[in-house]
Every structure is written in structure tokens, then in C-alpha cells.
Amino acid sequence: MFNVGAYKGTREENYQMVIKQLNALLEGETDQIANLANASALLNTFLEDVNWVGFYLQRGNELVLGPFQGLPACVRIKVGKGVCGTAVKELKTMRIKDVHQFPGHIACDSASRSEIVVPIHKNGKTIGVLDIDSPSTSRFDEVDQKYLEQFVEVLTTYL
Template sequence: MFEVESYKGNREDNYNLLIKQLTSLLEGEPNPIANFSNASALLNQFLDRINWVGFYLMEEGELVLGPFQGLPACVRIPVGRGVCGTAAAQLKTIRVEDVHQFPGHIACDAASQSEIVIPMIDKGKLIGVLDIDSPEKNRFDELDQQKLEAFVAALMTVYKG
């Protein structure tokens, strides 16, 4: 049975505990949808000051909504469009302090002010992206980026696409 330990350390220690919890959740489970579902729930429980967290998965050349926590979202995003599509096209994390200043931003939730998107890559192939939105400008910093990239890397260790 999985138990969530409380986050009592500094931010870096708490992120390390989060990644340890993810690894425990993933152990022995090969189904990617189950793993993405638990990962989004774990992030939603861990992260404060966010209003959406979830996955967009590559399907026939575009990003399609996958497991998430939050309000209903855009279902399909073309690669190269918006923050998610740009991160997918560039195969790199994009951290946006103010989404209203990002050219071509797709507003699925008008409350979103900042965003971070981390590409998920398996064996050189884009699987999808992890997308996290916040109702607060400049919510995500360098530590968030480093640790969320490590979170995605841990998730990709069990991916069997």
C-alpha cells in the first residue's frame, strides 16, 4: 500500500521525497496511463499554488489530452503551438513567467498566469509533455524546473511505449 509521507524539509528535500514516492508508485506497473494518472495526482497533492497539472501525449503528430488534475482542458494541441506545442517542437523545458506574454499561448483556463512544460522523451522519441499551470505569475523557478525534469526522467524509466 502506498503512503504519502509528509513534506517537512526544505524545497529540494521535499522534491527528492516526491521523486522517491513516484518511484514507489511506479514499481511493477507497466501501464503508462495508470502511471501518468498517479503521477498527475501525486504532483497535484505536492505542488502548491497550481491550478492544473497533467499530461499531453503524442498521437498521430499532435498532443492529445492525457491524465490530469484540474478543470477540463484543451483536448488537442498542434506541435509548435502554445507553450505545450513549443516545448514539444523544441524538445526542451519551457518555463513561462507570464503566459499572456507568450506568443500564441492557448488559454484553456483563464485563471492561468504562469506555466512550465517538460517534454517526455523515450529512446529519442517524444512521448508527450508534462504541463503545469499556476494562477500566480512567475510561480516556477530553476529548482522547480530541475526537479520536475528529474520527476519526468523517473517516470520515463518505466515507460514501455
């Protein structure tokens, strides 16, 4: 779901446009923090019904808060804990319909009901995750997962 009025295409076309915008926004920039900050702002601007969009960066056996849009968040998450840590441990995207049903969910924002976390891999190593929360249950579907994974692939080329 994208911000009404931002794009007039299908959800797939809108995601493709955001990925093109990401490329244009980051082209020529090599600073990781700047690129993650702009990527989170871009997604936060265009995704509807989300209350947190950001990144956690892997530092040893934990994830440390990176650039984000939303309320203040948990600063450190151990690998294997919560949705973000589980995504890193299992090396796969986690799409959670109801975070209150996820064992060990870490509630940084009590308004969050659903979540999608996409691991970020570079040179065969996990370097962090894209984390997006929504105040609605079942907010994220297969289309979101497919295109957010593509978004992360493109982003990784600039990290």
C-alpha cells in the same frame, strides 16, 4: 512550493521525497495511463499554488490530452502551438512567467498565469509533455525545473 505540512524539508528535499514516492508508487506497474494518472495526482497533491497538472501525449503532429488533475482542458494541441507544442517543437522545457506574454498561448483555463512544460522523451523520441499551470505569475523557477525534469526522467522508466 509544496503543500504546507506535507513535508518539512527544503524545497530540494521535498522534491527528492516526491521523486522517491513516484518510484514507490509506480514500481511494478506497466500501464502507461495508470502511471501517468498517479504521477499527476502525486504532483497535484504536493505542489502548492497550481491549478492544473497533467500530461499531453504525442500522436502524430499533435498532442492529445492525457491523465490530469484540474479543470477540463484543451483536448488537442498542434506541435509548435502554445507552450506545450513549442516545448515539443524545440525539445526543451518551457518555463513561462506570464502566459499572457507568450505569443500564441492557448488559454484552456483563464485563471492560469504561469506555466512549466517538460517534454517526455523515451528511446530518442518525444512521447508527450508534463504540463503544470499556476494562477500566479512567476510561479516556477530553476529549482522547479531541475526537479520536474528529474521527475519526468524517473516517470519515463515506467512508461
